Amino acid sequence: MSRIIIVANQKGGVGKTTTSINLAASLAVMEKNVLVVDCDPQANASSGVGIYQDDVQASTYSVLLDPSSARDAIQKTSIPYLSIIPAHQDLVAAELELVSKPAREYFLREALLPLKDEYDFIIIDCPPSLGLLTLNAMCVGEEVLIPLQCEYFALEGIAKLLQTYGLVRRRLNPGIRLLGVVLTMYDARNRLSRQVRNEIRNTLPEHLLETIVPRNIRLSEAPSFGKPVVGYDIKSKGAEAYLQLAKEVVLRRPQA
Template sequence: MATIIAIANQKGGVGKTTTTVNLAACLAALRQNVLLVDLDPQGNATMGCGVDKHTVTATSYDVLLGEATLTEALRWIEKAQMQLLPANGDLTAAEVNLLKTDNAPNRLRDALAPVAWNFDVILIDCPPSLNMLTVNALTAAQSVIVPVQCEYYALEGLSALLDTIEKVRRSTNPGLRIEGVVRTMFDPRNRLANDVSAQIVEHFGEVVFETLVPRNVRLAEAPSYGLPIIHYDDSSRGAQSYRELARELRKRLRRSVAPAMKEAGA
């Protein structure tokens, strides 16, 4: 059964999509069966995987509205050896159209259920807003990874995300938890970056991943080539950091699975 993780922060420019794409590719490189769900109308995760969002015929929008099955919409990403549920601008209409459907917050969870056993990890790239798409992601997920940039105002607005997570816990997904906080865009030479990094650790404690994702030119270039960083420049600091993050996440997931298996008598 897949571990489903939403990657969310309503602030733009924090490395959310970069983290989703590269973490997915690095987990796939660790021989995990991975599905990346693009739930952002910008479709940047789709483009970052080398799929043209303008030419896809079935997307996450169609799946959410019941106009296509998940299996029909999936795209195999040969280079990264993982599956993608693509997105494009059609998703901008999802907010209104989802509210017209039955059981609106559960549409993604219901769509993923038939295929969840085919994957080890499902990562959901959320839109940079707290709308019905994000609620769908949080309802479908077991946990949330929050990317936070090591820059001024890093923690601004996070209270709104945490409030949304708490509302989802109370309404549709009581088991939802914070998987971890990822510090992104870190420059060790910058005093402010170091100060903000320390603030993040002080605020969130042990849920903060040890891995720091640096500011890195090669990491910024990779999406324009439609490649995750490990397939664009595996020797770069960006590639090394996301490989480390994937290993760290896998260790966390193994620790969380073991007690659950014991409790189930496995």
């Protein structure tokens, strides 16, 4: 059964794009057919799998303007089973161009639903904001995965995201569910990391995933080579964590 997963957190620097591309690549290693949709104008998910803006003809921006063009925007990556609809910096203009259109929250939904049965997983990488691009993702997505950096301010941001999720579920997409919270950039030697883990465990016990992504130099290096970590150093701690996360996601079902 095909699953559409939104990777979202309005706070930047929490490992959102890292989680999007490495979860997608790890699922692809498991021979799941995966499509990444890059909804961030920074296009880091695209460059993270080796697709650069100079090589992009059709992008998420063109798909939002013309949902029927989604199939033309799909590009293969160097990893078997992994494809992407890349982003371009033009995506910055999408929120302004869509804001006056009727049913502006559903353009991405119109684009992706015809493709759904062709993939086991569609992973949507959202921008670090709660604007119209993230709203479009939430209106097509079925499951929300929240990467959470193990720092104090990250805890403050998650409350706003959960409010938005609740609003979308009540008014726009009643089928959406919370897949879970995954802790990223975890350092077991750091007391704050342990405190954040314990706080989330106490406040959202049913939503905290077992997999914890550690701070890992190979994980940080991989994007500069245009590769997910499983294609850069599959034996690294970062690769091991995302392969474990992929296994957990395959078995896990979202909750209300």
